[in-house]
Amino acid sequence: MWTFLKIIRLNRATVRSLNPLPRGWTVVLRRSCSSASSESRVTNPSILRHLTSKITATGAITVAEYMREVLTNPVSGYYVKNDMLGADGDFITSPEISQIFGELVGIWCVSEWVASGKPKVLQLVELGPGRGSLIGDILRVFHQLQSVLHGAEVSVHLVEVSPKLSQLQAQCLAGEYTCGGEDELVYRTGTTHTGLPIYWYRSVKDVPRGFSIFLAHEFFDALPIHKFQRTEKGWREVMVDIHPEEPDKLRFVLFPTPTLASTTLIHEDEKRQHLEISPEGGVIVQKLASQIAEDGGAALIADYGHDGTKMDTFRGFRGHKLHDVLEAPGTADLTADVDFSYLRRMAGDAVVCMGPITQRAFLKNMGIDARLQVLLRSCHDATTRAQLIHGCDMLTSPEKMGSRFQFFSLLAPSRLTQPWEEGEGLGRRRRGPAPLPVAGFSELEVE
Numbered sequence: 001m002w003t004f005l006k007i008i009r010l011n012r013a014t015v016r017s018l019n020p021l022p023r024g025w026t027v028v029l030r031r032s033c034s035s036a037s038s039e040s041r042v043t044n045p046s047i048l049r050h051l052t053s054k055i056t057a058t059g060a061i062t063v064a065e066y067m068r069e070v071l072t073n074p075v076s077g078y079y080v081k082n083d084m085l086g087a088d089g090d091f092i093t094s095p096e097i098s099q100i101f102g103e104l105v106g107i108w109c110v111s112e113w114v115a116s117g118k119p120k121v122l123q124l125v126e127l128g129p130g131r132g133s134l135i136g137d138i139l140r141v142f143h144q145l146q147s148v149l150h151g152a153e154v155s156v157h158l159v160e161v162s163p164k165l166s167q168l169q170a171q172c173l174a175g176e177y178t179c180g181g182e183d184e185l186v187y188r189t190g191t192t193h194t195g196l197p198i199y200w201y202r203s204v205k206d207v208p209r210g211f212s213i214f215l216a217h218e219f220f221d222a223l224p225i226h227k228f229q230r231t232e233k234g235w236r237e238v239m240v241d242i243h244p245e246e247p248d249k250l251r252f253v254l255f256p257t258p259t260l261a262s263t264t265l266i267h268e269d270e271k272r273q274h275l276e277i278s279p280e281g282g283v284i285v286q287k288l289a290s291q292i293a294e295d296g297g298a299a300l301i302a303d304y305g306h307d308g309t310k311m312d313t314f315r316g317f318r319g320h321k322l323h324d325v326l327e328a329p330g331t332a333d334l335t336a337d338v339d340f341s342y343l344r345r346m347a348g349d350a351v352v353c354m355g356p357i358t359q360r361a362f363l364k365n366m367g368i369d370a371r372l373q374v375l376l377r378s379c380h381d382a383t384t385r386a387q388l389i390h391g392c393d394m395l396t397s398p399e400k401m402g403s404r405f406q407f408f409s410l411l412a413p414s415r416l417t418q419p420w421e422e423g424e425g426l427g428r429r430r431r432g433p434a435p436l437p438v439a440g441f442s443e444l445e446v447e
Helices: 002-017 045-058 063-072 099-115 133-144 163-173 260-264 279-295 340-350 359-366 368-378 382-396
Strands: 121-127 153-159 174-179 186-192 197-201 212-217 226-231 234-242 250-254 274-277 297-306 315-318 321-323 333-335 352-358 405-411 420-422 429-431
Touching: 045 063, 045 234, 045 250, 063 226, 063 234, 063 333, 099 133, 099 212, 099 297, 099 359, 099 368, 099 382, 121 133, 133 153, 133 163, 133 212, 153 163, 163 174, 163 186, 163 197, 212 279, 226 260, 234 260, 279 297, 279 340, 279 405, 297 340, 340 352, 340 405, 352 359, 359 368, 359 382, 359 405, 368 382
Parallel strands: 121 153, 121 212, 153 197, 212 297
Antiparallel strands: 174 186, 186 197, 226 234, 226 274, 234 250, 297 405, 315 321, 315 333, 352 405, 420 429
């Protein structure tokens, strides 16, 4: 019972005890990293020429191939050439809106490490770290909780394919860093401002084995998807082709016969009329599940998503506005809601899946209201107070981000294993403590 109360105090009391806003943070959106305006990216003709040449040579391409080329083409891809985050970019993520988001995720990481028995090694791994705002807030929490993390060998591992974003991350997070060769698995190393080793990789498969807390915030929604439509003849895949009357434009078409993807990716019990499936996302979740099952740890995935209910969610964003996904490829972000039912199925029985639950529920369970009150009591600047209140409203309001974003977690089965009992009748007794509640996915109460 004492351990159970201890983990509750770690979450609730820690939320209250974290230091106030760092000096100089008068407006939350004013981070130390800048972003390029989307207005300067009116068109990207090289991507369009590349796509039309490919389609002319080989025929219509899948939506997955289209997304991969548009977003991560090594020469002109959207993620390769642009810093798309922040007020001047194409979209703002939760960590950019309020520091409280990252602080609560940081407390979740420490909570799961404690609940797992405080392993000696703790690898903090983020997939697609953006400009480093989330990991920066988490590292500040880790620094303030040094007494809790005492004795743990903590390291930071970032999976990032964008050279521009990885450079921004290094500038934001590392006091010093060095770059490796293009062919090296670890292409950048350094030391964080709080003295922790930090490494950069292009693929999650290159991250070392060991107890790891994996974070994926708005990562899976940008992975390439295959789109399918149910027809009288069965499932057919949606493809991207050149418009027959306007050769400088693209259009969607249905492939006339079954494709390899349409015959292998769709579950036999599927009831929807339209599907979006990311096999790449499934492979990554399988990788995370395998490592968590074998080495311990957890994964926290936060994204636009649903539990197998939505159908057509593929869309583009440019300048914080919806954008036609086939217009001016390479100048806008492409995204599709994450199907968490598919991720759960791909994770298999090797791990325990929690969620999805709404961002509002997760943050409320983690104590966002208590943390906001602490910050407001220590802040006397009217502008900053208004920004803090507005940021929390943006994160939790059902009409804004509170219901649109979902939280989903993978845990090692041992994390929730009930203690076995010995003896008979009134003499039965448990051997070992009961598993601790999973922070964020259940409301923690203070006695």
